[in-house]
Amino acid sequence: MKTKILLFAMAAFCLASCDKENLEKPSPVDGDGEYLLEILDSGSGTKSTPATVSLNLANLTNTASKTITAQLKKKSGSSWTNITSGVTYSWSASTADNKKFSGSGTVNQSCTVSAKAAGDGEITVSANYGGSTVASQDVPVSVSDSRALSWSDATTSLTAGEVKSAVLNSNFSCTATITSDNSSFLIGTTQSNLSSSASVTFESNKTQTIYYKYTGSSQTTVTISAASNGISASQRVKIEKSVTLSSISLSFASNSIYAGTSTTATVTAVYSDGSTKDVTSQSSLTGPAFVSINGSSISSQKAIGCLGQKSITASYEGMTNSANLSVISDFKSISLECQLYCIDTYRSASGNGNSSISLGVPMNDGGEVRTTISGTITTYNNDSYNIIGNSLIKVAFENDNISSTGVSTDWMMPGDNLTMRIYYLGEEVKSFGVYFN
Numbered sequence: 001m002k003t004k005i006l007l008f009a010m011a012a013f014c015l016a017s018c019d020k021e022n023l024e025k026p027s028p029v030d031g032d033g034e035y036l037l038e039i040l041d042s043g044s045g046t047k048s049t050p051a052t053v054s055l056n057l058a059n060l061t062n063t064a065s066k067t068i069t070a071q072l073k074k075k076s077g078s079s080w081t082n083i084t085s086g087v088t089y090s091w092s093a094s095t096a097d098n099k100k101f102s103g104s105g106t107v108n109q110s111c112t113v114s115a116k117a118a119g120d121g122e123i124t125v126s127a128n129y130g131g132s133t134v135a136s137q138d139v140p141v142s143v144s145d146s147r148a149l150s151w152s153d154a155t156t157s158l159t160a161g162e163v164k165s166a167v168l169n170s171n172f173s174c175t176a177t178i179t180s181d182n183s184s185f186l187i188g189t190t191q192s193n194l195s196s197s198a199s200v201t202f203e204s205n206k207t208q209t210i211y212y213k214y215t216g217s218s219q220t221t222v223t224i225s226a227a228s229n230g231i232s233a234s235q236r237v238k239i240e241k242s243v244t245l246s247s248i249s250l251s252f253a254s255n256s257i258y259a260g261t262s263t264t265a266t267v268t269a270v271y272s273d274g275s276t277k278d279v280t281s282q283s284s285l286t287g288p289a290f291v292s293i294n295g296s297s298i299s300s301q302k303a304i305g306c307l308g309q310k311s312i313t314a315s316y317e318g319m320t321n322s323a324n325l326s327v328i329s330d331f332k333s334i335s336l337e338c339q340l341y342c343i344d345t346y347r348s349a350s351g352n353g354n355s356s357i358s359l360g361v362p363m364n365d366g367g368e369v370r371t372t373i374s375g376t377i378t379t380y381n382n383d384s385y386n387i388i389g390n391s392l393i394k395v396a397f398e399n400d401n402i403s404s405t406g407v408s409t410d411w412m413m414p415g416d417n418l419t420m421r422i423y424y425l426g427e428e429v430k431s432f433g434v435y436f437n
Contacts, residue, residue, distance in 0.1 A: 036080055037127050037135035040069040053123075055115050057145040057172075064143065065114040072127040072135060088128045117230065118145035147172040149226050149233040157238040163191050163213045166224070166235055170202040174228035181223045184216030185237075200226075214239050243271040248279070250314040250323040252298070258330035258380060259425055260302035267314045283316040290327070300327045304392065304426040331424050336375035336387070338420070371397070377424055387422065394423040 055064040070089050073080040091111045113123060120143070126136040154166035170176060178187050178198045186194035191211045200208045212224065219241050225234045247270045254263045267283040268276050285293045290306040292299040300306055307329055313322045373395060375387045387393050397418045422430040 034075055035127070035129070035135040036073040036075070037125065037137045038071045038073055039125070039137055039139055040071060053113050053139060053141045055113070055141070055143040057115070057118065057143065057147050065112055067110055067112045068139065069109045070111075070125045070127065070137075071109060072129060083129060086129060090126045090128065092124050092126070113141055115141070115143040118143050145231075147174075147229070147231050149176060149228065149231050151224075151226075151233055151235040154235050154237070156236065157240050158212075158214060159240045159242045160214050160217055161242065163194075163211055164237075165209050165211045167207050168200065168210050168226050168233070169207050170228075172231075173203050174231070175199060175201045176226045176228040178210055178224065178226045180212075180225070182214075182216070182220065184214060185222045185224075186213045186215060187211070187224065212237065217242070241273060243273045243275065245317055245319065246270050246272050248283070248314060248316050248319050248321050250312065250321050252312075252323065252325055255324075256326040256328055257300055259300050259306050259327055260330065260381075262297050262299035263325070265296050265298055265312065265314070267316055269316060279316050283314050285312060285314055287312045287325075291325075298325060302330075302392065302425070304394075304423075307425055307427055329425050329427050329429075330379040330381055330383075331377060331427070331429050332380045333378045334375060334387075334422065334430050335378075336373065336422070336430065338371055338373040371420070373420075377429070385424075392425055394426075396421055396423075 053066055053068055055066055057064045072083045072087050072089075074083055075081075089109055111123065111125065121141045123139045123141060124136060125139060126133050128134070148169075148171050150169045152167045152169060155164035158164045168176065168178065176199070178200065179196070180187060183196065186196065187198045188194040188211050189198055189200060189208060194211065194213055198210065200210075202208070210224070214222065214237075216239070218239070220239045222237045222239060223234050224237060225232060249268045249270065251266050251268070252263050253266075257263050265280065265285055266278065267280045267285075269279045270276050280296050285296070285298070287293055287298065288310055290301045290303060291310050291312070292301060293312075298312060300310070307327050309324045309326055311322050312325050313320055373387065377385045377387060377393060379385075385392060387395060397420060418433070420432050421428055
């Protein structure tokens with residue numbers, strides 16, 4: 001059954017009741033009958049018989065309206081002629097649902113149809129001409145409602161004492177009231193002004209950030225509701241158990257790295273309920289000399305003194321913890337050639353450093369021993385360094401550095417011996433003996 005519309009006619013309207021069953025209702029299609037009542041939808045400018053009045057409540061506070069106009073026509077031969085004088089129009093509607101629809105108009109041809117809620121109904125217009133009702137039409141009314149409130153960007157869980165937020169959206173002008181179903185849940189449009197409810201005035205298609213905080217202690221689920229003019233939207237928020245930070249831990253993707261390479265660090269927060277959380281991006285890392293830190297990446301510089309255990313410290317929310325990162329040499333192999341000779345005895349020998357080298361000295365006063373050395377050191381990364389002239393490498397008779405030209409001297413007596421030592425990154429990688437006999 002169609003919902004009827006209550007028509008509030010203006011005082012100047014002439015309301016006439018009639019027996020619809022006895023009214024002549026000619027068809028606008030075949031032109032049958034003497035009179036035709038045509039309806040003009042002034043909103044679209046389109047004529048139809050009957051016209052459907054379509055209303056939408058969107059972007060309005062609580063009502064929608066449209067004006068329609070009636071025109072009585074009389075058949076004259078094969079055509080229809082507008083009757084412009086001597087005609088009065090009456091508009092009527094059922095009182096069955098006066099909260100949804102109403103109609104009002106002026107004496108003559110126009111009527112304004114209003115609605116406060118979605119639904120369907122009709123208005124009947126009658127034309128009185130020559131002292132009697134000569135035609136009438138039922139005008140369907142269809143009211144839609146696309147008004148909406150909605151929540152977005154909502155934080156759907158929080159712990160007691162936390163302040164979180166959500167965005168309330170409205171596509172129509174209104175004042176919305178925001179409440180919750182929990183007295184310990186506070187709401188507001190600013191973080192500093194929270195209470196049990198809040199009120200927000202919207203213009204069409206606007207948004208408002210709503211802040212909320214739970215002051216209770218139990219785990220529960222709270223529903224936040226926004227409502228205006230029968231339109232509502234709700235958002236559920238889960239209250240998690242309140243936990244505190246107990247400690248943090250620091251770990252590395254690799255606990256041992258070659259000099260000149262890097263690894264990544266992970267900082268983990270441990271909470272009072274035993275749960276953990278990766279907080280690396282919110283933590284700060286510090287380290288000693290020869291260590292470079294960029295975010296969670298930890299790199300070892302390659303220099304003499306870079307090897308050994310390096311203590312790295314992590315800090316997060318007032319807590320600290322440290323862990324050792326081992327930096328080891330990337331030395332793989334050595335290729336060594338050397339020439340040794342004694343100036344006083346004019347004796348010489350050569351070797352590759354794989355074994356001790358002996359020089360015969362026939363004189364009792366000894367002599368000056370000289371050496372010329374060359375070669376390369378190869379790393380696990382297949383880098384190659386010349387032994388002579390490289391700041392990462394030190395070569396010495398005992399503790400005397402060989403010159404950058406690869407030549408070194410020392411004095412020996414018969415029966416003496418020296419040890420040739422080669423250091424890479426401060427760590428000895430090769431040694432061999434030199435003997436006088």
